[in-house]
Amino acid sequence: MTDHPTLDNKTAVTRAAIHELLANRWSRRAFSDEPVSTDTVLSLMESARWTASSNNEQPWRFIVATRDDPDAHGQMVSCINAGNQRWATRAWVLMVGIARDNFDVEGQPNNRFSEYDTGQAVQSLVTQATALGLNVRQMGGILPDRVREIYSVPEGYTIMAGLAIGYPGDPDELVEALRDRERLPRSRRPLSALFFSGQFGQPHPLAESDDQP
Numbered sequence: 001m002t003d004h005p006t007l008d009n010k011t012a013v014t015r016a017a018i019h020e021l022l023a024n025r026w027s028r029r030a031f032s033d034e035p036v037s038t039d040t041v042l043s044l045m046e047s048a049r050w051t052a053s054s055n056n057e058q059p060w061r062f063i064v065a066t067r068d069d070p071d072a073h074g075q076m077v078s079c080i081n082a083g084n085q086r087w088a089t090r091a092w093v094l095m096v097g098i099a100r101d102n103f104d105v106e107g108q109p110n111n112r113f114s115e116y117d118t119g120q121a122v123q124s125l126v127t128q129a130t131a132l133g134l135n136v137r138q139m140g141g142i143l144p145d146r147v148r149e150i151y152s153v154p155e156g157y158t159i160m161a162g163l164a165i166g167y168p169g170d171p172d173e174l175v176e177a178l179r180d181r182e183r184l185p186r187s188r189r190p191l192s193a194l195f196f197s198g199q200f201g202q203p204h205p206l207a208e209s210d211d212q213p
C-alpha cells in the first residue's frame with residue numbers, strides 16, 4: 001500500500017479523547033487509483049452485515065460496482081449527479097445504499113427504523129473502511145429514479161445514499177474548484193446544541209461550557 005497524503009487540520013477537535021478511527025475519519029473527495037482488493041471489499045460487506053438492527057430485520061441492501069468492471073462502474077457513475085461525478089468517478093468502489101421499507105413478516109408495514117438501521121450499517125462500513133486505510137465520502141447527490149430503473153429496485157425499497165470508497169488521493173489532483181474546499185477545516189455544532197438534560201434544548205451540564213469550534 002502506498003503512503004496516502006494527509007491534511008493535518010482534519011482531526012476532530014474534542015474535549016475528551018475519542019478513538020482514533022473516529023477522530024481521524026473525514027470525507028475526502030480525493031481518491032487514488034490504487035485498486036481495492038476483493039478481500040477488502042468483502043470485509044466492508046461483512047462489517048455492514050453484522051450491524052445491529054431493530055428486530056434484527058437487517059433492512060439494508062447495497063448495490064456495488066468496482067473499477068475493475070468498467071461497464072458496471074460506468075453504469076453506477078451514471079447514477080451520480082454531475083457535481084459529485086467531478087470527484088467520485090475515481091473511487092475504486094461505488095455503492096448505493098437502499099432501505100427495505102416494510103418488515104419481512106407479511107402484514108407488518110412501515111418498519112420505522114429501516115432508514116435508521118441502514119444508516120447504522122453504513123457507519124459500520126465506514127468505520128471498517130477507515131480501519132483498513134480507506135476513505136469513504138457519502139453522497140446524497142445521486143439520481144434515485146435512475147438507480148431504481150437501472151437496477152430494477154422494486155417498490156417497497158427506498159434509495160438512500162451513494163458511497164464512494166477508495167484509498168485517499170492527492171488533493172492537488174482534484175478539479176480546481178474543489179482543491180481549496182478539500183483543505184478547509186472540519187466543523188461541528190457544539191455539544192451544548194446536541195446534548196440536553198431536563199428539557200429539550202437545555203444543555204446537559206457536561207456540555208454547557210462547550211466553546212470548541
Ligand SMILES: Cc1cc2nc3c(=O)[nH]c(=O)nc-3n(C[C@H](O)[C@H](O)[C@H](O)COP(=O)(O)O)c2cc1C
Binds near residue numbers: 025026028084141
Ligand atoms: C447522507 C450523506 C449525504 C452526503 N451527500 C454528499 C454529497 O452529495 N456530496 C458531497 O460532496 N458530500 C456529501 N456528503 C458528505 C458530507 O458533506 C460530510 O460528511 C460532512 O460535511 C462532514 O464532513 P466529514 O465527513 O469530513 O466529517 C454526504 C454525507 C452524508 C452522511
